[in-house]
Amino acid sequence: MNKWTLYYRLVNESAKFAVQSLLSNKLRSFLSVIGITIGIFLVILVFTLVDSLEANIKNSVQSLGKNVIYIDKWEWSGGGSDYPWWEYLKRPDSNLEELKTLKQYPVNHFFEALSYSYSSRSTIKHDNNEVEDVTVDGYTYDFVKIEEIELEKGRFFNPYEDQNGLSVAVIGANVAKGLATDEDIIGKTITAFGKPIKVIGVFKFQGDNLINIDFDDKMVVPIRFLEYATGKKGGGKLIIKVKENVNEIAVNEEIRGTMRTIRKLKPSQDDNFSLNRISFLTETIGDFFKSVNKFGLVIGLFSLLVGGFGVANIMFVSVKERTAIIGIQKALGAKNEFIIIQFLTESVLLSVMGGIIGLLITFGFSMLLNVIIESQFESNFRLLVTKENVLIGLAFSTVIGLLSGFIPAYKAGQLQPVEAMRSK
Numbered sequence: 148m149n150k151w152t153l154y155y156r157l158v159n160e161s162a163k164f165a166v167q168s169l170l171s172n173k174l175r176s177f178l179s180v181i182g183i184t185i186g187i188f189l190v191i192l193v194f195t196l197v198d199s200l201e202a203n204i205k206n207s208v209q210s211l212g213k214n215v216i217y218i219d220k221w222e223w224s225g226g227g228s229d230y231p232w233w234e235y236l237k238r239p240d241s242n243l244e245e246l247k248t249l250k251q252y253p254v255n256h257f258f259e260a261l262s263y264s265y266s267s268r269s270t271i272k273h274d275n276n277e278v279e280d281v282t283v284d285g286y287t288y289d290f291v292k293i294e295e296i297e298l299e300k301g302r303f304f305n306p307y308e309d310q311n312g313l314s315v316a317v318i319g320a321n322v323a324k325g326l327a328t329d330e331d332i333i334g335k336t337i338t339a340f341g342k343p344i345k346v347i348g349v350f351k352f353q354g355d356n357l358i359n360i361d362f363d364d365k366m367v368v369p370i371r372f373l374e375y376a377t378g379k380k381g382g383g384k385l386i387i388k389v390k391e392n393v394n395e396i397a398v399n400e401e402i403r404g405t406m407r408t409i410r411k412l413k414p415s416q417d418d419n420f421s422l423n424r425i426s427f428l429t430e431t432i433g434d435f436f437k438s439v440n441k442f443g444l445v446i447g448l449f450s451l452l453v454g455g456f457g458v459a460n461i462m463f464v465s466v467k468e469r470t471a472i473i474g475i476q477k478a479l480g481a482k483n484e485f486i487i488i489q490f491l492t493e494s495v496l497l498s499v500m501g502g503i504i505g506l507l508i509t510f511g512f513s514m515l516l517n518v519i520i521e522s523q524f525e526s527n528f529r530l531l532v533t534k535e536n537v538l539i540g541l542a543f544s545t546v547i548g549l550l551s552g553f554i555p556a557y558k559a560g561q562l563q564p565v566e567a568m569r570s571k
């Protein structure tokens with residue numbers, strides 16, 4: 148019999164003995180499991196919440212498009228403490244003329260699409276219905292090449308309508324519902340900014356997300372029409388989608404140099420614009436949630452620690468009760484490692500049982516919460532217990548079982564046969 152076969156039989160026999168011991172002390176085993184169950188539930192619930200929040204936010208951000216750079220007066224990351232916020236206010240706004248000029252520079256060869264946008268707000272009316280304080284986004288046509296546009300019905304405005312600033316609009320699902328509950332809104336005339344506008348499309352319902360990036364409560368019109376309707380030019384941002392086969396960071400510097408040339412900045416002058424990359428925002432979100440995960444892990448480990456002490460206490464009691472049995476086993480030739488493995492197996496089984504119950508409770512809680520969110524809120528946020536989190540839960544419970552049972556198991560293994568058999 149080789150070494151590994153011997154260890155397999157040893158663990159197998161220890162597991163059977165441990166199961167018999169646990170079944171013969173159901174109440175005590177149940178009480179031991181509760182602490183680990185609560186600890187695993189809290190740890191995995193925190194991980195599940197954080198992972199679900201991160202996934203929801205990243206999906207929302209990625210919906211803005213890949214390899215996308217926004218030229219704006221504001222810096223999304225805050226700019227650092229050495230750049231005061233009031234300096235941002237002094238920066239000039241981007242405008243439609245800069246888009247035309249940027250297209251004339253060599254850097255334009257690295258662009259897949261270039262668009263300009265700014266937003267305003269207005270009450271939208273149709274017959275006797277109205278939707279108040281709707282965000283109205285103006286874009287150039289190339290925006291459809293930057294962000295994936297899904298329409299429930301109708302179409303997006305075309306290049307001709309864009310260039311001529313025609314009064315056409317694509318409205319969000321909630322806006323359409325508020326304007327015409329019992330009729331097809333496509334082709335109908337609505338009013339915004341006191342101007343008649345023809346509805347040519349309705350966006351597919353997206354549902355709320357945590358950073359409110361969706362078109363459900365918005366209206367999109369050609370940018371030149373929005374400038375005409377509001378009497379305002381500028382104040383928006385340039386949106387650039389970089390081609391897939393080029394280095395986004397290198398192009399970022401090319402854009403920076405081109406924008407400095409367009410705005411006639413001297414070498415000694417600071418940039419009066421910010422280049423905000425979607426990829427940078429995604430990385431920042433990932434770093435933030437890594438920190439949150441660590442904080443949640445610390446909280447969960449305290450709960451597991453309490454559960455571990457409970458398991459250790461029960462194992463000490465178990466060793467005390469079975470001292471005479473241990474003495475008999477050792478008198479019959481059982482080695483110290485057999486006794487140690489026997490009690491470690493029992494401790495690990497207790498902890499893993501608690502971990503499995505904790506995971507099942509987490510699954511149940513997540514499903515219940517998802518049902519509530521789906522039925523009560525118009526949101527696409529969902530809790531999802533990942534395979535990685537399940538494995539983490541089982542790993543934690545196993546480690547806690549080993550740590551909690553080691554000292555009682557070692558103490559049991561060191562008992563002398565004669566003294567052990569004499570004890571009661």
